[in-house]
Amino acid sequence: MSALFLHxxxxxxxxxxxxxxxxxxxxxxPVFFLLSIGxxxxxxxxxxxxxxxxxxxxxxVAPALLAVSAMNGAVFDTTFNFFFKYKYSKSFDAMxxxxxxxTDVAMGELTWALLRGTIYSTAxxxxxxxxxxxxxxxxxxxxxxxxxxxxxFAGAGMAATTWMRSFVDFxxxxxxxxxxxxxxxxxxPISEYPTGLQIVVRCTPLYQGVALExxxxxxxxxxxxLGHACYLAVMGVVGLWVAGRRLGRLLQP
Amino acid sequence: MSETPLIDARGLVKRFGDFTAVDHLDVQVQPxxxxxxxxxxxxxxxxxxxxxxxxxxxxGGALSVLGMDPAxxxxxxxxxxxxxxxxxxxxxxxxxxxxxxxxGRYFGLSRAETxxxxxxxxxxxxxxxxxxxxxxxxxxxxxxxxTIARSLVNQPELVxxxxxxxxxxxxxxxxxxxRLYRLKRSGATLVLTTHYMxxxxxxxxxxxIMDGGRIVAEGSPRALIDRHSTRDVVELRFADEHAxxxxxxxLEQVGERREVLPDRVLVYTADGDADVERLTSDGPHPESLLxxxxxxxxxxxxxxxxxxxx
Numbered sequence: 001m002s003a004l005f006l007h008x009x010x011x012x013x014x015x016x017x018x019x020x021x022x023x024x025x026x027x028x029x030p031v032f033f034l035l036s037i038g039x040x041x042x043x044x045x046x047x048x049x050x051x052x053x054x055x056x057x058x059x060x061v062a063p064a065l066l067a068v069s070a071m072n073g074a075v076f077d078t079t080f081n082f083f084f085k086y087k088y089s090k091s092f093d094a095m096x097x098x099x100x101x102x103t104d105v106a107m108g109e110l111t112w113a114l115l116r117g118t119i120y121s122t123a124x125x126x127x128x129x130x131x132x133x134x135x136x137x138x139x140x141x142x143x144x145x146x147x148x149x150x151x152x153f154a155g156a157g158m159a160a161t162t163w164m165r166s167f168v169d170f171x172x173x174x175x176x177x178x179x180x181x182x183x184x185x186x187x188x189p190i191s192e193y194p195t196g197l198q199i200v201v202r203c204t205p206l207y208q209g210v211a212l213e214x215x216x217x218x219x220x221x222x223x224x225x226l227g228h229a230c231y232l233a234v235m236g237v238v239g240l241w242v243a244g245r246r247l248g249r250l251l252q253p
Numbered sequence: 254m255s256e257t258p259l260i261d262a263r264g265l266v267k268r269f270g271d272f273t274a275v276d277h278l279d280v281q282v283q284p285x286x287x288x289x290x291x292x293x294x295x296x297x298x299x300x301x302x303x304x305x306x307x308x309x310x311x312x313g314g315a316l317s318v319l320g321m322d323p324a325x326x327x328x329x330x331x332x333x334x335x336x337x338x339x340x341x342x343x344x345x346x347x348x349x350x351x352x353x354x355x356x357g358r359y360f361g362l363s364r365a366e367t368x369x370x371x372x373x374x375x376x377x378x379x380x381x382x383x384x385x386x387x388x389x390x391x392x393x394x395x396x397x398x399x400t401i402a403r404s405l406v407n408q409p410e411l412v413x414x415x416x417x418x419x420x421x422x423x424x425x426x427x428x429x430x431x432r433l434y435r436l437k438r439s440g441a442t443l444v445l446t447t448h449y450m451x452x453x454x455x456x457x458x459x460x461x462i463m464d465g466g467r468i469v470a471e472g473s474p475r476a477l478i479d480r481h482s483t484r485d486v487v488e489l490r491f492a493d494e495h496a497x498x499x500x501x502x503x504l505e506q507v508g509e510r511r512e513v514l515p516d517r518v519l520v521y522t523a524d525g526d527a528d529v530e531r532l533t534s535d536g537p538h539p540e541s542l543l544x545x546x547x548x549x550x551x552x553x554x555x556x557x558x559x560x561x562x563x
Contacts, residue, residue, distance in 0.1 A: 011344070
């Protein structure tokens with residue numbers, strides 16, 4: 001392993017210099033959700049009880065939205081964008097004719113997805129601060145945790161993409177993402193689910209991210225958070241490893 | 254040959270499922286040589302090139318490139334190769350100049366050095382005035398030149414070109430040839446695949462003709478012509494099949510070998526002019542008659558047959 005993968009990141013930076021509007025669009029999504037669901041729906045719902053405390057619905061939903069946007073950004077970059085690059089634009093074929101290897105390519109693309117995600121997370125977090133939705137100094141970890149969520153989903157997304165044959169297969173991405181988005185204790189506390197379903201939700205990946213962000217931003221910190229963090233780290237490492245191996249086989253038959 | 258070959262393949266095999274694309278290939282390329290793989294589509298040229306370029310694993314045999322084994326030292330080998338793949342793998346999201354720049358960075362070159370070389374190379378392939386254009390705005394010939402420029406950014410010792418001029422118009426082909434010729438003169442070792450015989454005759458010191466994953470002939474263009482064809486070829490066209498048929502008996506008496514095609518008869522002979530003189534004094538009256546020197550194309554068609562292989 002060498003630092004050569006950084007040049008893959010440099011390539012994406014060069015490409016996006018010319019597509020800054022596309023880049024900016026990434027900021028919009030979580031802000032829309034916060035305004036519509038957090039503020040709008042929040043008016044109707046009132047307060048929520050979590051961890052023995054009562055917080056406004058906005059304050060309850062906002063950390064989850066940070067986790068969701070980290071997931072969506074990472075998945076989008078490593079599925080659609082990644083698929084286009086390896087299947088149609090041939091830019092990976094060009095990279096692999098140089099000293100770069102498949103793992104460098106996977107690492108580079110993942111790093112780019114993370115960098116981009118971090119910029120969005122930071123902006124969204126600044127918005128939460130401005131809205132007065134940050135309750136605890138532990139929230140300094142909110143952006144690094146968003147990076148960790150991004151890493152986990154980027155790894156998994158990239159690995160999944162190596163099995164995709166055409167853009168039609170991307171319907172499956174939606175089938176996975178939407179339930180994760182809706183049912184990871186994103187919009188209501190996990191205690192609202194029946195016990196059996198609670199166990200299922202606790203095993204899903206986005207739930208780890210939502211639990212982490214909510215605890216940090218609302219200041220309800222415990223050792224259990226390390227478990228969530230480990231889950232995400234392992235998910236990212238395994239995904240990256242699988243993606244690197246499969247890419248090698250796909251691009252170098 | 255005392256020098257160590259840059260490429261040394263012995264019993265090289267590549268399979269895709271049940272299909273054997275490269276079937277026990279033996280090939281050595283010496284430093285400074287311009288070496289060609291000729292063959293019809295599906296002969297195994299590209300599969301061989303991809304194994305040499307360390308982007309495809311071999312399934313059997315031994316292969317050494319620049320004295321190293323592609324299976325274990327692929328990255329180190331690729332660092333010293335220039336590769337012009339069959340399909341231009343240009344980065345469509347980048348400009349012409351950025352394509353060369355980022356490619357240099359993939360090799361770990363410094364920004365300043367890459368910039369210097371990029372400008373020099375764009376000049377070399379006459380694309381300086383298009384440097385800020387997007388790649389999709391370029392013609393096929395320009396893209397090919399850009400791919401060649403890009404492949405030279407690491408100052409490679411060995412340049413691999415897979416069908417460098419396929420699909421180009423005559424002007425573009427000649428420009429590419431001229432640049433490749435200059436490259437060769439500057440001491441680079443060139444390995445190319447082609448199915449254009451004139452390209453092989455122009456550029457290659459030595460070549461192999463491949464068919465069905467195997468080598469069917471090897472040598473310099475001249476030696477191959479001498480060995481597998483005659484000095485001259487006489488091409489005769491007749492008014493109709495009937496006339497052609499009637500003339501065949503007489504044609505049997507000249508030249509070394511005849512090839513009867515639906516539209517004409519080829520007579521392979523050591524002295525075309527003498528034969529034509531003999532034929533026209535008392536012979537059949539073809540509609541048209543052409544005496545030409547034998548080319549690599551004659552060798553190629555003799556060895557690989559005229560039927561279409563896809």
